[in-house]
Amino acid sequence: MKEYSGYDTQINGRLEDELRRTKDANTLYVSHYYFALNDGQNLIFYYNPQHFWDKSPLEKVEDYVWENLKQECAVFKNFDPDEDTKGQFLEHKKPHPDFFPETPKISNHYSCLGSRIVSHHRHYYFLGNFGGCVKCKTKDLTDYDVVSLLQWAAMTKTPNYLKSIYDLKCFKKAMTSNSNTIIGAVVGDVIGSVFERNNIKTTNFDLFNSKCDYTDDTVLTIAVAECILNNKNFAKTIWEYGRNYRGRGYGGSFRNWLQQDNLKPYGSFGNGSAMRASAVGFAFDNIETVLDIAKQTAEVTHNHPEGIKGAQATATAIFLARKGKSKQEIKDYITSTFNYDLGFTLDEIRPTYKFDVTCQGSVPQAIVAFLESSDFEDAIRLAISIGGDSDTIACITGGIASAYYKQIPKEIIDFVVDKLPGEYIEIMNKFDEQYNRK
Numbered sequence: 001m002k003e004y005s006g007y008d009t010q011i012n013g014r015l016e017d018e019l020r021r022t023k024d025a026n027t028l029y030v031s032h033y034y035f036a037l038n039d040g041q042n043l044i045f046y047y048n049p050q051h052f053w054d055k056s057p058l059e060k061v062e063d064y065v066w067e068n069l070k071q072e073c074a075v076f077k078n079f080d081p082d083e084d085t086k087g088q089f090l091e092h093k094k095p096h097p098d099f100f101p102e103t104p105k106i107s108n109h110y111s112c113l114g115s116r117i118v119s120h121h122r123h124y125y126f127l128g129n130f131g132g133c134v135k136c137k138t139k140d141l142t143d144y145d146v147v148s149l150l151q152w153a154a155m156t157k158t159p160n161y162l163k164s165i166y167d168l169k170c171f172k173k174a175m176t177s178n179s180n181t182i183i184g185a186v187v188g189d190v191i192g193s194v195f196e197r198n199n200i201k202t203t204n205f206d207l208f209n210s211k212c213d214y215t216d217d218t219v220l221t222i223a224v225a226e227c228i229l230n231n232k233n234f235a236k237t238i239w240e241y242g243r244n245y246r247g248r249g250y251g252g253s254f255r256n257w258l259q260q261d262n263l264k265p266y267g268s269f270g271n272g273s274a275m276r277a278s279a280v281g282f283a284f285d286n287i288e289t290v291l292d293i294a295k296q297t298a299e300v301t302h303n304h305p306e307g308i309k310g311a312q313a314t315a316t317a318i319f320l321a322r323k324g325k326s327k328q329e330i331k332d333y334i335t336s337t338f339n340y341d342l343g344f345t346l347d348e349i350r351p352t353y354k355f356d357v358t359c360q361g362s363v364p365q366a367i368v369a370f371l372e373s374s375d376f377e378d379a380i381r382l383a384i385s386i387g388g389d390s391d392t393i394a395c396i397t398g399g400i401a402s403a404y405y406k407q408i409p410k411e412i413i414d415f416v417v418d419k420l421p422g423e424y425i426e427i428m429n430k431f432d433e434q435y436n437r438k
Ligand SMILES: [Mg+2]
Pocket: 215, 216, 217, 248, 249, 391, 392
C-alpha cells in the first residue's frame, strides 16, 4: 500500500456547498471531522468520531454537525492516487494555513488523529482510529443525499461507539406511517427490554420507559428481514448482524457462535429462533413456503426440532393473522400442527410462570397473550404481564398482533423508532413497502 498526501491545497467554501456541487474527479475535501473524496464515480467519506466526541457534549451534537457543515473546508484538487505525491506538500513548503488550524495536512496528519489515506489497486481507503470507509455514488447527488452520506460516514463501522448519533434528529429517518409488519415485533422487544430482568406480573405499567432500548430480538429480526428482502444468506447475515451490533443481550451459545468462522448450528431449542422469525410470516404467500423459510432461518443455529418448531409456529401465526383468520382458527391450526398446548389462560399461569428461554416454554405463552388481547397495545401489555423472558415474549406476541390488528398507535411507533439505528428504519421501510399487504 502506498500513502499519499494532499496537494494543491486551497480554501474553497463550505463543506456542505462543496459536496453538493462536487463534480470534479480526484478532489479531496477535508473539514474538521470529515474527509470526502470524489474519485470520479464515488464520494468516499471518512468521519472522525473522536474529534466529534471529545469536543461536544452529546446534547449539543446536532448543532455541532450543522455548524461544521457550514464551516470552510480545505479542497485538495488533483488528488491523484496513481501518482506518488508523498512529500509534495513539504517540498512546496506551503505554510500551514493559520485560519484553518486543524486541517488540512494529510501525510503528517495535523488533523484527524492519525488517520491516513492510502491507495491500493486503484481503490482509496481512509484509515482512522475508529476505522472504516464509505463509498458513495456521486452521480445525481441531491441535497438529501448529502445529509444521508454524512450520516453513513458518521456510522462507519463503529455502531456501538457512535450509538448516540442515531439519535440526531437531523439524521433521523421517518418511519413509514401505518407500518404494521415487523415493527410489531420490534415494539415488543423495545418495550419488553426493561422487564426481562425486572419482571412484573401486571398489565399496568408505563409503556414509555426511558431505559427501553432495542435488544438481540430486534437486531436479528432485522437481519432476517434483510435476508428476505435482498436474498441474502441467513447464517452469514445473522452472524454479521450479531457481530456488528454487540452487547445486545445475546444468549451464551449464540455469543460463542459469533466467535466462530465455520458457521455450524449448535442444536439449540432456545427462543432465539422464534424471536427472529416474524419477517417470514409477513413475506410469503403460502403456508408451505412460510414453514420452509422459517425452518431455514432457525436451523442455521437452532437446528433442534423444538427450535425449528418455535420459528415455524411464530411465522405461521403471523401468516394466518395476516390472511384474516380468526383467533380460534389460528389457535386450532397452531395446536394441531405444532402440538402446542394453548389451552390455558394467562391468569392461570401468571402467578407461577418463570423465566424460560426455551421455545416450548415461551412461544405458546406468547401466542396465548395474543389470543387474549383486545388490541395491539393490550397484546404487548399481556405478553409482559406474565414475566419471564419479557422482551422475547413481547417480540413474538407483537409480530402476531401487528399482523392481526394491522394497526399500531402512532405514539408507540414514534417512541420505538427513536431508539433504532437509521439502518434498521430503512430496512423496515423497505420491508413495509414490499410486504405490507394481505
Ligand atoms: Mg432480547
